Amino acid sequence: MPEARPGGPGTPGRTRPTGHDVASAAGVSQATVSLVLGGKWEGRVSARTAQKVREAAREMGYRPNLAARHLRLGRTRTALLVVPALTNEFFAAVHQGAVGIASDHDFGLLLYPSPEGVTAAPVPFASASAALDGVIASSMAPGALSALRGEGLPLVMLDSDDPGSDATVNFDIAHGMRQIAGHLLSLGHRHLAHVASAIDSWTFTTRADSLHQALHGTGGSVVRTEHAPLSVAGGLEATTRALTGTTAPAPTAVVCDDDLLATGALKAARRLGLRVPEDVSVTGFDDLALATAVEPELTTVHLPAAEAGAAGMRALLAVLDGRQADTELLPVTLVPRTSTGPPATAAR
Template sequence: MQSPEPFSGSRPTSRDVARAAGVSQATVSLVLGDKWRGRVSERTAGSVREAAASLGYRPNLAARNLRLGSTRTALLVVPALTNEFFARVYTGAATVAARHGFGVVLYPSPDGVGPAKDPFASARAALDGVIASSMATDALNAFRGTDLPLVMLDSDPSDSGATAHVNLDVADGMRQVTGHLLALGHRSFLHLASAVSSWTFDVRAAALAEALSGASVRTVRAPLDVQGAREAAQRALAEPGPRPTAIVCDDDILAAGACKAARRLGLRVPEDLSVTGFDDLALATAVEPELTTVRLPAERIGERGMAALLAVLDGREPERGDLPVTLATRASSGPAPAR
């Protein structure tokens, strides 16, 4: 190997490495791209690596990946960054991605919930695949019908537009909630449902209706914020007629609003009214009393989503089966009050 020669400029190039090692730039590309075996000698490969190390050369991985047709980048589409659940989904996806040399670009819906616009005009050229929440499906119109793999999280498994699905067993979560309340003697319920149209909330509603087919159930929809949930629950609880003894909420945020509504009406939780949530956000243990809720493994669904995308890219079959959820029983639920 020749002695490394000084190079002009602040950053060495592959041409500088080739000159120092006495080889062509194509050979440098083969060696540093780890594609040299069977094409150049081990001695030559060693010379190239030594020259690169001596010069402090670092290959432009982004440019190389683009030439190879891969950027090792996934797009994660979620409804909102402010929602703790999706922040944890991102953490799980990014952890698995990092172990495989991938990066994850996070794109939230501008309005927090519902559809988002096409994130980037040229996004498809800079991505290897997309992972998306069912609550942001309209953001994916730009990617459907392309060759980009699409992994859907917590979404309708019959959707043929997705390459793979990773779901939580939210139906079982709702069955666990209703079974807990029925065992406590509750027979009159208010379902404080999310006003956001989403497959996951539809599944929760269907499971609740089936589990409580012999009980009295009234459904009221509310926006996914504490104030809107409080107002909706307060109106429902103040209406004439028998008051429900339990409020089953689609989300912990809705449950926090329901607890505030109860207090404004002079009702005690859980002595006069039990309240349950869904998700087990940090909010669930920040309120008083602490919420009985369904714990969803948010980081795990992010991990499985990224693993599914990697499997598709490798030509493997993604792992199947819904992720289990568990009931966290706390102080917001108690025996049904005597009439």
């Protein structure tokens, strides 16, 4: 009893050719088509037949129906990338890196930009995308991924110390902060202000810890710490507090947790009538495009964001292949620009 075509009678247009169509065009069976196009025909199909099949497929513009393949194989070749707010250029770069590797391996990459900051609402799976082979989560709080955990999906974490993941990709933050500290110390700075993110995530606690450890036993120290939401406005306010406070030794440099905060710091200095870097030095972190857009350009630490996305995707593919995927630590580099210089009171 023939059933009405799901496409319905309202679809007079072209229907895409299937493996059966290719088969009859080439005078073989659908199984042979699948074998040939799947690449595993060595010793099962003659070279001449294989050629005939490939030709027919090309002429008809055949492309396999992914839904059918996914159903058959139980895998979808689709991964999900979870990031906090894609409007931060950093995560856009992460995505770009990941999508590059993904499409190299015929993988689709879905993107879930978590609505708010790092400790976002749990990722909603019941809704859209239940057909995933794995997940890459960037800078997410462990809690936000509890819904994921239950799915038993392979999970790769970027920039996190979550122990529940199958693989991890991190930046060498400690080294970056040592570079920042070393740079400022060598310029003659001893008293630093730290403008830190108010978000209590591993990403930023690590940055704070690394800064303090880098200064340990060097004669330099953080004389003031201010917390701020991760934005230009936040950096402006926090820096204003840090520079107008009544700390005994006034800070001669402001170390910021990222470039947004550092940009705010530049604005704060200007409004306070301070010149950068003559009166106060400012450093950022991440090396966003913003760092070279502002004046003076920011001394900052470059994080290879795209490379992190790529590494995350590679790690996920490795896990899906059953191969071992270990923790990876990506190198970072200091980029000295014009927002830092010797303090006016340089004691040399």
